[in-house]
Amino acid sequence: MMSKEKKSDKIKYVYYFGGNHAEGSADMKNLLGGKGANLAEMVNMGLPVPAGFTITSDVCTYYFKNNNEYPAMLKREVEKALEKLEKDMGMKFGDNNNPLLVSVRSGSRASMPGMMDTILNLGLNDDTIKGLIAKSGNERFAYDSYRRFIAMYGDVVLDLKPKTKDDIDPFEEIIEAKKAKRGIKLDFELSVQDLKELVVEFKAAIKKNCGVDFPEDPKDQLWGAIAAVFASWQNPRAIVYRKLNRIPEEWGTAVNIQAMVFGNMGENSGTGVAFTRDAANGDNIFYGEFLMNAQGEDVVAGIRTPLKIEKLKESDEKSYNQLLDIRNILEKHYRDMLDVEFTIQDGKLYMLQCRIGKRTAMAAVKIAYDMVQEGMIKPKEALMRIEPDQLNQLLRPVFDLKEKKKALENGALLTKGLNAGPGAACGKVVFNGEDAIAWAARGEKVILVRIETSPEDIAGMNAAEGILTARGGMTSHAALVARQMGKVCVAGCGALNIDYKTRQFYVEGKKDVIVKEGDFISIDGSTGEVMVGAVPTKPSEVVEVLISKTLDPKDAPIYQMYAQIMQWADKYRKLGIRTNADQPNQASNAVAFGAEGIGLCRTEHMFFGEGKIGPMREMILADNVADREKALAKLLPLQRKDFEGIFEAMDGRPVTVRTIDPPLHEFLPHDLAGQTSVATELGLAQKDVKERVELLHEFNPMLGFRGCRLGMIYPEITAMQARAVFEAAVNVIKKGKVVKPEIMIPLVGNVKELKHQEQIVRSIAAKVMDETGVKFEYMVGTMIEVPRGAITAGEVAEVAEFFSFGTNDLTQTTLGLSRDDAGRFLPEYVKREVYKVDPFVSVDQTGVGFLMQHAVEAGRTTRPSLKIGICGEHGGDPESVEFCHKIGLNYVSCSPFRVPIARLAAARIALSEKIARKQAKKDKKEKKDKKKNKKK
């Protein structure tokens, strides 16, 4: 007994699947990777899957931690699995007569399509090829498989591949030479003899370039392939992808070794990929593509343009019907949209992969919505299926239909491709990823135009507005990645004739239109249209309904789904959602998006408005209180008017107004010409203005004379601003509306600062009530944005009625890191995972979060009713919203277009907590029951 328990405690490195039973299951993704776990699940569901086994991702972690060595027991476990595989398949690895061939594929916890390496047809050598010929009766197929295997092995394992973009693939080079010699154009025109010669020439190329012989022993091939797949976890494109998708390096990849089935064994073989629903728009149709007589990589790589799945009915009706059945079985089992890969070998269907399908935001919303209608999932599950950031895509602009029509009428249409990534994009043409990054960095909008994209291009795709490719289908690399990123994409646009060298393209049949690098084009990812020139875009359907009000909700199906999802979200979320807005129109937009108040109204933005910068500068240049007050008196009615507009727009919702924050020199021109003009305007000597600007110069303005420090030294500024707010409130109240102003004092590090400013505000409030006879409610609170404010929050809360975390500045001070100056090292820091995410994008929960949590606890100890929010840019970041929920904030405030995202994020974290609580309860009960049973 004892020894058995010990045995089962031993770490297991290899999980077998096949013969109607698998050792793994779908919920073992962390260990087996997505591919391995789902293969196991399908085997256990009784679906047709070629047998195989999975080496766990623990081995990967071990491998990198131990200087590229494997755990001691791995070899024996692999050999045992291989024996079982031989038995189940009735074939033998390395056997000359009946050789077992395998594929070796990566498979990590999160899907990383095309980022890591794969090897097919492994097990072939000059002896086993004979068995394959005998078995398949197809010498051409056998040699074609063999030469493909050698090339793949050379590329992946022996690193014999093009080193730069301009290099030609060394194996392609040999093929091209062969075709030239034979006077043929296409690969399939090569004769069996040609293929045989290629095998020899490929091996020679390996020997010459790599200095080693191609390994003839299948076991050597296998271990070489396993190591190469592990190594591909650390290739540059995988690293970039992980960074973009926030996948931790520690996860590692599993390796799947599976018996080969061949889609390229002849015309009754084939291979394909499919989505159980439309991944682009979410429609409930079986959506896929296939190629007969092809290997799977041919479909995904986008080299041949595949056929629509419906066409399979014509080629192989039995397999097509079986696929439709499997689609239903899988959706019912997984209760989600799936992405599957299949191969038909000699008329028999095999499932090679299934996984939860990637989808556009549109599709995510529609599928989630539809599945609720179909009774497949509950609303709260639907919410958990939509990533908050995906909503971004719903709000992106589309083409203005009138403008587009006009453009089309003027002959702007160049060609049409596949509508691979919905949305409208317009930008300057660039022809490679590096340029896309560089041009975007200097503020240009660009469209990345490629013959086809490869994983090396993902950083460039991320920088572009849209992607246009000449080759590849709806499931090609370009299409998949673009949808995931929420990028507009038109793919497989075969008429494009792209010349990378001269950096231009034209469309077959329209040679007179040459589009050069830097020219504007417009692409419609929803229709596949490609147009020359810049076609104006317009708001999305959701925006048209909510903001511009140019669309009736009942004519906007996407909007209706959006609205339903938002309604569900509002039901579950606990956090309030406010917005950062300084102008009435921003405020009403935000309300349309669901904002429940303004969390940050920056008054200094107002000072740049028309007619305001003059008196503002006059105020700053004044050298005594009297002159300053004279200038402030000019600003008062202007500010009051601004506040009236905002209060009306917010219509009874609370409005947090922050008193002036930036250093005064920001309002003055720093160049001589500007100073001269200001001097003339205000009737001062240019010298005096220059002197004043120099006097106001600061070494570290971020830590200088700003925030409440201004109000401490110039209390008359605070007084003017408070008066403008309260007089505006009175005027709007007089119109019968409700107004809830909340005056927020910035940069408080010491309760005495707040006390000083609060007294000014309260005395002005009392005066205004007295003068106007109108009573109003208001609050006085503070930004928490320097560490000392957070540390002394207990004291600060004695005066503050509310806190709002200014996480931009709090991040800068806590990390001692100026956002404006971090460019020289912060990207490198994020790359090296010193910080997993840019701390200005997502709250640094360890550092800044510590202070936030402390402030919440200390503040509420002093004042249990303390209202606490966040108004830094992090307020619209889903991870940060979750953190704010966890530490008990009352609300988050973000820019208007992030409001829907924050609403969803808030709902999701509330639901996650609920689920976790339920699970904990269940676990507790189970533990209890177990104990009870044991006692019995």
Added chain:
Amino acid sequence: MMSKEKKSDKIKYVYYFGGNHAEGSADMKNLLGGKGANLAEMVNMGLPVPAGFTITSDVCTYYFKNNNEYPAMLKREVEKALEKLEKDMGMKFGDNNNPLLVSVRSGSRASMPGMMDTILNLGLNDDTIKGLIAKSGNERFAYDSYRRFIAMYGDVVLDLKPKTKDDIDPFEEIIEAKKAKRGIKLDFELSVQDLKELVVEFKAAIKKNCGVDFPEDPKDQLWGAIAAVFASWQNPRAIVYRKLNRIPEEWGTAVNIQAMVFGNMGENSGTGVAFTRDAANGDNIFYGEFLMNAQGEDVVAGIRTPLKIEKLKESDEKSYNQLLDIRNILEKHYRDMLDVEFTIQDGKLYMLQCRIGKRTAMAAVKIAYDMVQEGMIKPKEALMRIEPDQLNQLLRPVFDLKEKKKALENGALLTKGLNAGPGAACGKVVFNGEDAIAWAARGEKVILVRIETSPEDIAGMNAAEGILTARGGMTSHAALVARQMGKVCVAGCGALNIDYKTRQFYVEGKKDVIVKEGDFISIDGSTGEVMVGAVPTKPSEVVEVLISKTLDPKDAPIYQMYAQIMQWADKYRKLGIRTNADQPNQASNAVAFGAEGIGLCRTEHMFFGEGKIGPMREMILADNVADREKALAKLLPLQRKDFEGIFEAMDGRPVTVRTIDPPLHEFLPHDLAGQTSVATELGLAQKDVKERVELLHEFNPMLGFRGCRLGMIYPEITAMQARAVFEAAVNVIKKGKVVKPEIMIPLVGNVKELKHQEQIVRSIAAKVMDETGVKFEYMVGTMIEVPRGAITAGEVAEVAEFFSFGTNDLTQTTLGLSRDDAGRFLPEYVKREVYKVDPFVSVDQTGVGFLMQHAVEAGRTTRPSLKIGICGEHGGDPESVEFCHKIGLNYVSCSPFRVPIARLAAARIALSEKIARKQAKKDKKEKKDKKKNKKK
């Protein structure tokens, strides 16, 4: 029983003293103020003290909190006390025949000499004057007292006083007019009739200027005076004084009402002040001054130059002997040097005040040392008697005797005054406090020259190197305040003829030498000499023995005492004391002052050294690793040599070396000329240098690309510095010395930064050991100087073997406050007590201290052996040293000249804690005993 207890619980506002019993005692200073408490103590000791009563400082606090109203019970208590006073004195307040006259004086917990107001002779009016004449038989004395009282009352209570420096006192103006009319020059030449007329004219002036009648009712006079004394707690000079001496505003002042005794009743009356030992040098002699036929204020105000106390023997031997007895009684009772005030009325001696005497640092050391030798106090008590900052004065320069002799031979001596504040000072002459402040602010050393100083001058005195006055004795305002501040002072220099208007002075008899504003003079506060020109100063005796080694300890009595005190301090202190030093000579100075190691060796200072800035700039301007390494290779031997020098100087003591910290642009010239010269030097285009400088420009360099961020991006810099340190260590070890390098990585906010840099350092260490075959010990640690470093200290300590708090930067980041830019608001913040002390001078214990304490706890939880120090400038501030002790640091590190101060501060806090523990134990025991007794 019940009601009696209730009664005793009632707050008591008035404490009576007189008739051999007082309700108060010396230990009730907080409530009664220093003066009131010590008057009570002297009464209880049986010393001759005029009876009176004290209104507690609680009343003052109540008064300011309650809109200048008194507690309800105060009036009755004062009246009761007044009745008792009348009974004890056998006189009646406001009585026409036998009028009781009183003085009304302030008296706070801490001595604030001359800062608040006093009124004498209160109770006089047109009726009671008759009784005074009758009793004294001296009509001239009575009217002189009356006119003085009216003037004082007008000044203090009715605010009839000169409003600017240039105004004449309105009462003085009337006197001057009177004297002019009479054709006389001196006050005492005025006839009785003149004095009578003055009384009438003074009252008329009050009526005219203040719009009120002079109050004839003594009770009205009394309450007016009480209010005025309370109000004087808030006068500007009291506020400045509190700020300078860190006296909290909340303490408030008590008011003492005491029966008048008259030192001006005739030639057998007099008044004086004395120290029981010499307050300037600490000699064990009775040291005082007196004036016959004068009131006390005449001595202190410095208007008449008084006589040495020994002369009293000639005027009144009985009183003199009685004083000598009282001196001994008081010193034995208080076990300290005391400062007393006395009055002789008609041959009878009265004590009016006694308090612990202020003393120079010299005197503090000598008295403490002597009292230990005399068996009066223990060494640990001696330590508690010396304020750490006082030691500063012992280290200040004195004149170079040779140079001074030469100057004197060349006729530099202008005149001699009283040696009121020891030390040597040399600077430019200014004639008022404002100028002293302004000139000092721009870096000038100034000597403040005044006819006499007044409390308004203290801020100016604080800014000056030294103070020279024409009038006033050793206990004049100038002398007292200067000594307390540790300023050099020559007082009562009667030959000076100062003209404020033309801003110049000359010395009587040397009219050819006109000293103008801005001219250099030198004053010797130990001899009283005043010299024209700048006489070079030289190190103090302590410095001469320890540093320059030009003096034998046995010829240096002050040094010997200093050494003894330091020895005692070292016995009690728990904190280690290190120094901040970058150069071998700084290091050995610090060792001479007792430093036990270097806590901060800033390597960047070294780069400015000869031959180093060139390669440094080359390194910065390099645009690739190879060029950078080439430049670094040039720096390596230079840095190594620097470290060798420091290691040799520290001779086995630990040396903490910080890797490069400041932003690189600090090493490049920002002006065109400088850039051109650098370009020429390095063979680069000027344009390129300019471009590079602009590229390196930062908005907030404090939060920019600096500290470990440099080493993260340019690891080769860290590698070079580590190599320089370790190779230097090896070279010095080879000479047979011990070397303990500690590499400190700056600006760490994330353990991954430290880990990265640590690996470089450790790999270089291993290489150097390998290359040289010499083993050495070393540590790797970090500065904690951004909040995130402190917050994540638990993680940081996984890598760091030591922490050192960089409290300069930690203060800047925690408060969000750039020291370079705080000038526009921080002084105002300190003035308004937003921060009680400048947080860059003394650690902000609430904010920064919170993070420090957290870091200590978290760091030690991870690594119990973690060594923790502080190397910010706060390391030499006594209050900060105490804080560091309390939170459990291992050491403080400060500049070499602050080392003795830190040693003493460390001893004092250790002793304070011991005393507090003892007291707590005692309290516990008493409580227990009480409980026991109760049970019985």
